[in-house]
Amino acid sequence: MIGEKALKGFFKRNGLLLAFAFFLAVTALNAPAFLTVGNILDVLRQVSIVGTIAIGVTFVVITGRFDLSVGSGLTLLTVIVVDQNNIVGPLGAIIMAIFGGLMVGVWNGLLIGYLKFNALIVTLAMLSLLQGLTLWYSGGANVNVHNAQTTWYAFFGRGDLFGVPVPVWILLVGGAIASFALMKTRFGRSVFSVGGNETTSKFSGINAPKIVLFAYIISGFATACAAIIMGSRVMGAQSTIGQGYELNVLAGIILGGTSLLGGSGSIWRTIVGVAMLGFIQNALLLMGFPYYIQWLVTWVVIILAVWIDLAAKRGKILT
Amino acid sequence: MSEVKNVLSLHGISKFFPGVKALDNVSFDIRPGEVHALVGENGAGKSTLMKILAGLYNPDQGNIIHQDKHVKIRNPLEARTRGILLIHQELSLSPELSVAENIYLGAWPTNFFGVLKKRKLNKDSLIALSAMGCDFGPKVRVGSLSIAKRQMVEIARAQAFNANVVIFDEPTASLTDTEKEQLFNTIRELKARDVGIVYISHKMDEIFEIADRITVLRDGTVQGTVHTKDTNINLITKMMIGRELNTFFTRANSEIGSEVLRVEKLCRKGEFENVSFSIKSGEVLGLYGLIGAGRSEVAETIFGVRKADSGKIAWMEKEINFPTPRQAIDMGLCLAPESRKEQGLVLNMSGKNNVTLPHLVKYSNYTVMDWRRELATFEKYREVLDIKTTGADQEVVQLSGGNQQKFVLAKWLCNEPDLLILDEPTRGIDVGSKSAIHALIAGLAEQGLAVIVISSEMPEVLGVSHRILTMSEGRLNGEFSGMEMTESNLINAVSQHLEQTA
Structure with a gap:
């Protein structure tokens, strides 16, 4: 009897993880290729791009806001980093991509933090702007890295370090740094405070607009990092390469259990959420479902995650 | 008491909030055609009592008798159906809708297909408005009216729904002198039609002008109900605050510096x-x-x-x-x-x-x-x-x-x-x-x-x-x-x- 309550609490907190473990087991039985080291590393490499962006967007979501511009940000920055590889070389291209990412963050952050514009609208408009800039820059043409086989730029997307793909290292190391910043520093505490209650933060002398601005700058920086990985992996880009990423990022964050209302969440939860989504999509492909099923399943998974989150708050599964 | 019929009476109402007893065994009655003022300091329980009448809170103990029947007022809609209407301090109107639409807000007359019967809506509203002597029509957008006129729209609801109890919460807070007189005329008209009126205010002069009886609340209990003609401002004030001081409080014995x-x-x-x-x-x-x-x-x-x-x-x-x-x-x-x-x-x-x-x-x-x-x-x-x-x-x-x-x-x-x-x-x-x-x-x-x-x-x-x-x-x-x-x-x-x- 004593254990029952604790057990219930455990299920409530970790219900999603348990369901996921069950899913992994079922898939492994049906698709033998699923739980092989090769496939697992493949999935991790795949989610590293979504995951790297999601780390940045998690800061924004904890302040109680959104960033829908990361998908088209990824497109523009990947096109730039790939194309500039041929013009100014890899180092210059990387610097330009990072600068571009920071600029996107600054603009979003100024409009949303200081001018108090609605985050949904501002980042949706930014999505359109970045898509337009991409087409203007590339003229709609595909771009490629000419010396793809010889450049050191290949390290970020195609390299291995101690048997683990470099993009996965970037995700994990970036995640660790971001997690430290969020959980242990003054800035991280302020992020939670602004998302938890902006008025109280103001009454406590916290500069909420500045915190929001920095959250968006981190989001932009993370997008630039993801673009560098993406460009390096594909060694090419076209104007739809980042399409739909904003949705996958958001789905991963929600799946990890970070509340969209702000004030709570963590980087590790986000990475777990993104990985879960990646494994589910991978499993569906391995089991022979057509590609479009991924989109349908993303819907199911988001609704399920939000439902479980709500149910945990209300204390029961069905109201 | 027994020969006078009450339109609404409360018996032994108590309401608890975590750590606080907001109302403690409160009894209160309203007769048709009277203005009954409710006074007390902030936190005395006036607004809790008012919210119970309007169906926003449910009492933890006690009975409510409305028109000789034991009733429970579970929500604001139920209060309105029974003819109990609360006129809020902050008005509850939609500025983008017309006067008529606001009067019947939530109870719009519609036909079989759910389409609004605009002509009936405007006609009924006009009757309610003219009964109150309003100088604006039912088709005017509420957002274009002054605060006083918006308040008239709220009161017109009382007319339209045949209210038998109307509760005013600090109604003159944002009115000018002439607007106040206009409001008092309206209240007198409601009175003449045997509506029972609860009037909550901090302003003593108004209470003595309009109220027939006064009930004083303090710390969630009724200190007494008196006829206005039998009392004066000083007595009421004493009832409101007459608590022994210096028992709870410690004043600092400090050195005043720079x-x-x-x-x-x-x-x-x-x-x-x-x-x-x-x-x-x-x-x-x-x-x-x-x-x-x-x-x-x-x-x-x-x-x-x-x-x-x-x-x-x-x-x-x-x-x-x-x-x-x-x-x-x-x-x-x-x-x-x-x-x-x-x-x-x-x-x-x-x-x-x-x-x-x-x-x-x-x-x-x-x-x-x-x-x-x-x-x-x-x-x-x-x-x-x-x-x-x-x-x-x-x-x-x-x-x-x-x-x-x-x-x-x-x-x-x-x-x-x-x-x-x-x-x-x-x-x-x-x-x-x-x-x-x-x-x-x-x-x-x-x-x-x-x-x-x-x-x-x-x-x-x-x-x-x-x-x-x-x-x-x-x-x-x-x-x-x-x-x-x-x-x-x-x-x-x-x-x-x-x-x-x-």
């Missing part, structure tokens, strides 16, 4: 004007006034959350620019705001993190939070203030109002301020925590802190202050110290000004 803060001619358009005062170290300065008098706005302007339009501010006898909240905190000027849930605390944060929130720089080394020092501060104030919490990581949302308020205090005390402004420090908390906070205020002043206590609870202000400023309608209009600090002086100061501008 000036800490002086403000001169502080103005903020639409909120307050020409506010000038100063406070010395060791002094407890009370700021008394009704809600909406502009007290919190003054405090928030000094603290820097709001921007002053004009005026001067001097800190430690040196004139300074108006600070931002950050600068105010750093120089030792702290504000524990009016609403602890909306302004004072981040509810889903732990107690420890709430306490150190305004002092992140102080509690970190090179931007990394030093949790050991945070924890030490948390434990210190947990003990000093006797905060009941399971530990440093418990979210404050789970705590009672009194313990939450102590966290708000801890948040500022750990900064060791020179001036602490407490805005309604004991609102909505239990008696035990209340007297603990009063004792704390005295202790702080004795250590040389300057404290401003803003309150609409007269006994509190009288009990803890060395000096009291009264404020009404955005102006300071009285200063009392020593023997002049009496209930009647404060009430006179606050209501005198109301009469002048009314």
Whole structure:
């Protein structure tokens, strides 16, 4: 009897993880290729791009806001980093991509933090702007890295370090740094405070607009990092390469259990959420479902995650 | 009593909130065709009682008898169906809809297909409006009407729904003199049609003009119901506040030192004007006034959350620019705001993190939070203030109002301020925590802190202050110290000004 309550609490907190473990087991039985080291590393490499962006967007979501511009940000920055590889070389291209990412963050952050514009609208408009800039820059043409086989730029997307793909290292190391910043520093505490209650933060002398601005700058920086990985992996880009990423990022964050209302969440939860989504999509492909099923399943998974989150708050599964 | 029929009567109503008994065995009745005034200090239970009548709260004990039947008023819709209508202080109209649509809001006449019967709507509304002598038609957009006319629209609902009980909550708060007369005419008309009227107001002159009977509430209990013709303002005031003072309160026995803060001619358009005062170290300065008098706005302007339009501010006898909240905190000027849930605390944060929130720089080394020092501060104030919490990581949302308020205090005390402004420090908390906070205020002043206590609870202000400023309608209009600090002086100061501008 004593254990029952604790057990219930455990299920409530970790219900999603348990369901996921069950899913992994079922898939492994049906698709033998699923739980092989090769496939697992493949999935991790795949989610590293979504995951790297999601780390940045998690800061924004904890302040109680959104960033829908990361998908088209990824497109523009990947096109730039790939194309500039041929013009100014890899180092210059990387610097330009990072600068571009920071600029996107600054603009979003100024409009949303200081001018108090609605985050949904501002980042949706930014999505359109970045898509337009991409087409203007590339003229709609595909771009490629000419010396793809010889450049050191290949390290970020195609390299291995101690048997683990470099993009996965970037995700994990970036995640660790971001997690430290969020959980242990003054800035991280302020992020939670602004998302938890902006008025109280103001009454406590916290500069909420500045915190929001920095959250968006981190989001932009993370997008630039993801673009560098993406460009390096594909060694090419076209104007739809980042399409739909904003949705996958958001789905991963929600799946990890970070509340969209702000004030709570963590980087590790986000990475777990993104990985879960990646494994589910991978499993569906391995089991022979057509590609479009991924989109349908993303819907199911988001609704399920939000439902479980709500149910945990209300204390029961069905109201 | 028995020969007069009541339209609505309450018997032995009690209502509990966590830690507070808001209403204790309250009985109250309304006869058809009478105006029954409900008076009492803030927190006496008027609004709780009103919300029970309107179906917004359910009583924990007691019966409601409406037109000779035992009833339960479970929600506002049920109240309206029974003919009980509440006219809010803040009106509940949709500015983008027409007058007619607002009158029948939520009960629009529609045909079989759900299409609005506009002609019927406008015709019925016109009848209701003309019965009240309104000079505007049913098709006018509500947003284009003055406050007084909007209020008429609300009252027209009473006509349209054949209300038998209408409750007015501070109806004249934003009306001019002529508009008030117009309202009183309307009330008299409702009276003539045998509607029972509950009239809630702070303004004594109005109550004596319009009410037939007066019921006085204090601390959630009925102090008595009297006929207006058998009483006078002084008697009613005595019933409202007649509590023995100096039993709960400890006034600081401190040495008054040098000036800490002086403000001169502080103005903020639409909120307050020409506010000038100063406070010395060791002094407890009370700021008394009704809600909406502009007290919190003054405090928030000094603290820097709001921007002053004009005026001067001097800190430690040196004139300074108006600070931002950050600068105010750093120089030792702290504000524990009016609403602890909306302004004072981040509810889903732990107690420890709430306490150190305004002092992140102080509690970190090179931007990394030093949790050991945070924890030490948390434990210190947990003990000093006797905060009941399971530990440093418990979210404050789970705590009672009194313990939450102590966290708000801890948040500022750990900064060791020179001036602490407490805005309604004991609102909505239990008696035990209340007297603990009063004792704390005295202790702080004795250590040389300057404290401003803003309150609409007269006994509190009288009990803890060395000096009291009264404020009404955005102006300071009285200063009392020593023997002049009496209930009647404060009430006179606050209501005198109301009469002048009314």
